[in-house]
Amino acid sequence: MEVKSSAPGHSCPGCGSWPTRVHSSYLRFPVDRPVGGRRVRLRLRVRRFVCVNSSCGRRTFVEQIVGLTRRHGRWTERLRSTLASVGLALAGRAGARLAEVFGVSVSRSTVLRLVEELPDPEPPAPRVVGVDEYATRKGRTYGTVLVDAETRRPVDLLPDREASSLAAWLAERPGVEVVCRDRAPFFAEGATVGAPQAVQVADRWHLWHNLSEAAERSVAQHRRCLQALTPETPEPEAVTTLVEETASSPWPTGHRFADRVRTRHATVHALLEAGHSRRSIQRQLGMTYGTVKRLADATRPEELFTGQWQNRPSKLDEYKPYLDNRWNEGCTNAWKLWEEIVPLGYLGSYQTVRAYIYQKRTSPRPVTARPPAPRTVAGWILRRPESLPEHDQLHLKTVLANCPELDALTRHVRSFAAMLTERHGERLPEWLDAVRQDDLPSLHTLAAGIDRDRDAVIAGLTLPWNSGVVEGHVNRIKMLKRQMFGRAGFRLLRKRVLMTP
Incomplete structure (x- = not known):
């Protein structure tokens, strides 16, 4: 395409005058956006003007067509903005591949450079x-994302999650009236210092979590109360000694998993007795702090063999108590037992039932249904009562009838759920007093933490604001970060987060 300017003159970039005297002209060949699937190159004739202002340092200058060219540019401004938009959406590699599709050959580094050259966005005042927080390197480096809860758009990213950084950001925007956050202490401190006039709202999801x-x-x-869900099985006299020897351990000596846990348990306790801290043990053994804590808190390694480490969910689990009762009554025919539990709702195969009965028949130890894992029972307590299946409701009633502590726990959980869903934050002081009257150490710890952040929790249980939209942007940041395969420095990541439409 042959193009030329029809303007009689051009503004001097040095002094701003408008000369019309042409010194000379030459051709430029900038590449424009493709049209109809075909590449477009402009044959652009530009003029060199003579500046007549004697005080101007420029004698001559070349005209630049606004919105089309820039100095030393080989692409038109339209193509540059298009490639920058592609880079904002897809980052380097994917953006370069897409540019090849519509006929522009460009490298991934160039796409990222075009994004970096975009002007920094000016954060609004929500x-x-x-x-x-979001992680740039999980477990090591974190930043802070701020989102306008009304427009649901991110407004800024901070390179760290320090209270001082958040306080400085909020102090520059005195119009902030509400701050939605989780219960992290650095966010609470930053919001208190930087925006004392704002109402802090603790997120309801984090409270329920x-x-x-x-x-x-x-x-x-x-967990001892959960044994009420498993029928008692008489032990044969011939294997009583063997059962007593192994009753404290689900796995005998020689089991790979059991031996590894016993070895780790002994190593951790030996280091503790030698005076090492748990953090020091974590670094020496290369374990996570949670693993070291579980090993250190267990007085015997057998305590670690209970719960979900040894139980894998099976379709037969909820029917094992029935099979145990029928076995104790003398029915040992697997086919007959399978026919009996199918009308009760069992959807598994006959082979699963046969394997369980074969294990009961051949094992030297009594094989019975294990009690449900604590997480399973906690799920029964946390769910709405009307949404629980009938058999789970019966199991929960059995557990609560045998354990007054868990019965009190269920009452507190359900009263908190009603307070949360119906937005009655004014009931929180009464709930905290009721929790402290029962022997539930874990709830006491939670109540103490809530009490330290009482105003924000009451606001979270009363006002309609929450941090749900912020969590969505945290997930989006993870996706954008992974698109750039480790090349996402803070400046580039911030532009992609804030400028992507």
Whole structure:
């Protein structure tokens, strides 16, 4: 395409005058956006003008067509903006591949450079802001993302999650009225210092998640009460000695998993007795802190063999108590037992039933249904009662009838759920007082943490604001970060997060 300018003159970039005297002209060949699947190159004739202002340092200059060219540019401004938009959406490699599809040969580094050359976005001043952390390197380096909860758009990214950084950002925007956050102490401190006029709102999902973790710990502390769901099985006299020797351990000596746990348990306790801290043991053994804590808290390695480490869910689990009762009554025919549980709702195969009966018949130890895992029982407590299947409701009633502590836990969980769903935050002080009256250490710990952040929790249980939109942007940041395969420095990541439409 042959193009030329029809303007009589051009503004001097040095002094701003408007000369019309042409010194000379020459051709430029910038590449434009493809049209109809075909590449477009402009044959552009540009003029060199003579600046008549004697005080101007420029004697001559070349005209630049606004919106089309720039100095030393081989692409038109339209093509540059298109490639920058592709880079914002797809990053380097994927953006370069897409550019090849519509006929522009460009490298991944060039696509990223075009994104970096975009002007830094100016963060707006929201009225309701949501705050959360995102990981640039999980477990090591974190940043802070701020989202306008009303428009659901990210407004800024901070390179760290320090309270001072958040406080400085909020101090520059005195119009912030509400700060939605989780219960992290650095966000609470930053919001208090930077925006003392704002109402802090603790996120309801995080409150329920904290309560679910405390409920599971409480159930685990009363796991003996779960034995009420398993029928007692008489032990044959011939294997009584063997059963007594191995009753404390689900796995005998020589089992690969059991031996590994016993070895780790002994190593951790030996280091603890030598005076090492748990953090020091974590670094020496290359374990996570949670693993070291579980090993250190267990007085015997056999305590670690219970729960979900040894139980894998099976379709037969909820029918094993029935099979155990029928076995104790003298029925040992696997086919007959399978025919009996199918009308009760069993959807598994006959082979699963036969394997369970064969294990009961040949094992030297009594094989019975194991009690449900603490997480399973905690799930029964945390779910709405009307949504529980009938057999789970019966199992839960049996557990609560045999354990007053878990019965009290269920009452507290359900009252908190009603307070959360119906937005009655004014009931929180009464709930905290009721929790402290029962012997539930895990809930006491939760109540102490809530009490330290009482105003924000009450606001979270009362106001309609929450951090849900912020969590969505955290997931989006993970996707954008992975698209760039480790090349996402903070400046580039910030532009992609804030400028992508």
